[in-house]
Amino acid sequence: MSTQSSKHDNPLLDFSDLPRFGEIRPEHVTPALDVLLADANAAVDRASQPSTPASWADVVEPVERATEPLARAWGVIGHLNAVADTPELRAVYGENLPRVTEFWSSVGQNLALYEKYKALSASGEFPSLTAERKKILDNSLRDFRLSGAELPEDRKPHFAELQERQAGLSKGFSDHVLDATNAYSYIVENEAELVGLPDDVIEGAKEAAEREGLNNGADRQAWKFTLHFPSYFPVMQYSENRAMRETMYRAYVTRASEMGPTYGRGKPEWDNTANIAEQLKLRAEESHMLGYRNFAEVSLAPKMAESPAQVMAFLEDLATRARPHAEKDWQELRDFAANELGMTELQPWDMTFAAERLRQKRYAFSENEVKQYFPEDAVFKGLFKVTETLFGVKIRRDEAAVWHPDVRFFRVENQDGGLVAQFYLDLYAREGKRGGAWMDDARARHKHAHGAVQTPVAYLTCNFSAPVGGKPACFTHDEVITLFHEFGHGLHHMLTRVDELGVSGINGVEWDAVELPSQFMENFAWEWDVLSDMTSHVETAKPLPRDLFDKMLAAKNFQSGLGTLRQIVFSMFDMQLHVDFDPSGTKSANDLAREINERFHVVPQAAFSRWPNTFSHIFAGGYAAGYYSYKWAEVLSADAYAAFEEAAQAASGSVLDAATGTRYRKEILEVGGSRPAMESFKAFRGREPNIDALLRHNGMTPGATH
Ligand SMILES: [Zn+2]
Structure with a gap:
C-alpha cells in the first residue's frame, strides 16, 4: 500500500471538476484516503500549534481547505457504495469507514483547536468577520462544547465512557428489537x-x-x-x-x-425495559456534566426550537386543535364497524382493519389507474416548470461521467445562461442499489480565497420502477410526491448563494428545519393547476380527470385527526421522558406512555402494550428529544406554502406566483444555514410560523366536515 500514488493516477484525488465516475475502482479508495487523511491531519496539527495565530486565515480556512477534499472523496465512495454496490467496494468501504469516523471525532475533541476557535471569537478580528463566518464559528464552538471539549481534563474520560456506554446500549436496543421480531x-x-x-x-x-x-x-x-x-x-x-x-x-x-x-x-434478555432506564440515566448524567438541566436541553441546543417548554406548548396546542377531529374520526370508525362490519366493540387489533374498509368504501379508486396519468416525461416537465416559474432558473440536460447508463445529468442556469448548479438523477431501482429516495451533495457552493466560485452539485436518487416493454416509466402519485420532496432538498442545496462552505446550502441548517424545503415542494404535487398540466395518460394523453383528483385529495386526509394525535403521543412521550422523568423512580417509561396516551389520545391503548420498548427512533436512532421535529417541520412547510396560496387568491390566480417564489428563493433557499431558520422564516413570511395552514392542509379546519 503506497501513499505515493500520483494524484493524476487516482481519480479520487482529482478535484478539478466533477467526480470521474467510470474510472473509480475499489483499489483507488485506500490510497486516496491515505493521502487525504494525512493532509487533513497535517492541516489540523498546523492550525492547533501554539505558534499559529488565532485568525480565520491561519486556522479555519486551512482546516477547511484540507478537509473538504476528504469529505468530497469520501462522499463519492459512500455514494457508489449506496448506488453501485459490489463486494469489493463494500469491503474497502467497511475497512476505511472507521478511519474517517475516527478522524472527524478527533477533530471534535481537539482541545487545542477548540482553544484557537475560542481565541478567534474573542479576538479583534471577530467583529470584522462576515455574518456567515461568525455563524460558522458559533456553530463550531457549540459543537465542541456538546462533545465535551470544555470539561475539566479529569472528567473527560468519564464523559467518553458515558458516550461509549450509550452507543453500546443503543446498539443493544435495536438488536433486541430485531431479535424479538425475527x-x-x-x-x-x-x-x-x-x-x-x-x-x-x-x-x-x-x-x-x-x-x-x-x-x-x-x-x-x-x-x-x-x-x-x-x-x-x-x-x-x-x-x-x-x-x-x-x-x-x-x-x-x-x-x-x-x-x-x-x-x-x-x-x-431481549426485554428493553432496563435498557431504556439505563439510557435515560446516562443521558441525564451527560447533560448535567455539560451544564444543562436535562437531556432535552442538550438535544435542542443545535435545533430551531428554543426550549423543551416551547416544544411541549406547541404539541399541546396542536393536540387541542386536532382533538375534535380525532373524536369525529373515532366515532365514524366505531359507527361504521358496528353498522357494516358487525363489530360492536372495536379492539386495538380491529382499528387498522376497520379503517381500511371505511377508506375503501368512501374513496375507492385504483392506484394503478392514477399511475397511468404520470408518465416520466410529463412528470419531469411539470416539476421543472414549477421550479423554473417560481425560482427564475432554467433546467437543461448536461453531460458528465456517470456510474450507470440510466443516470442522467442536468444543469441549472440563471436567466442569462450562467451556471448555478448541476445534479445527477438516478431514478430506477436495480440490483446493488440501496432502497429509498434521498438527496446528497457531491459538492457544496463555496467561494475560494482567490475568488473563483465552486458551484453546487447534487445527487438525486430514487428507486422507482424502470420502464418495461418499450413503454415509458409511469409513477404512482406517492412516487411523484417523493420526487418533489427530494427535489426540494436539492433546490435548497443548489440555489444557495452563500459563499462559505460551512453554511452554504443545507450545511449548518438546524435539524428540525431541514425538511422545510422538501415538504414544501410536496404541496405542488397536490395542486390541481399543477397536476392538470403535468399529467398525460400514457395511452390517451388525456390529463388527470378532476373527479379522480378529488377522490385522491379526500383520501389524503382520511382519519388525519387520529393520525395527528398518534404522532403527538410519540412526541410528547419523547419530550417528557427527557425533561423531568425519573428513570430510578417507581414509574416506568411504559407507565408514562400510558398516561400520555390517556391524556392526549381519544383511543385507549391496550393495557398490555409496551410500544416504548421498540421505539427505536429515540433509543437507537438519534431522535431523542427530537421526534417532535416531524410535526415541527410540517408546520413550517405548510405555513410557507400558504404564502403561495394567499398570492393565488389575492393576485395571480395561481400558486405558481413568481413574486412569492423569488422571495422564497431569496429568504429561505439562498441563505442556507447562514442564519437561524426562524430568522429566515420570518424574513419570508413577515411573522413567526403558525399551525393554521397545517391544520387546513390536513382537513382539520374548525367546523370542517370533509
Ligand atoms: Zn426529506
Missing part, C-alpha cells in the same frame, strides 16, 4: 384462515413457509407470517381472521418487553 412467526395451515388477505401477501407467506421446509406441497400446506412490517401490516389491514389479528397484534406491541415470552419465543 423470533416470532405465525403459521397458518388452514387456507380458510387467509380470508381477506391480498394475493401477493399470501404468496409471500407461502414462499416464506417453503424456505423453512414447512410446506411440502402435498400433505402439508403452510403460510408463514412474521412481525416484519411488510408481513405484519397487511394482516392488520386486510385479514378477516380476527383471532389472527389479535394474536399478531399482541405479539407486535409486546416485542422486546417482559410480556414478550408469553407470545412467541422471546427471551428475557
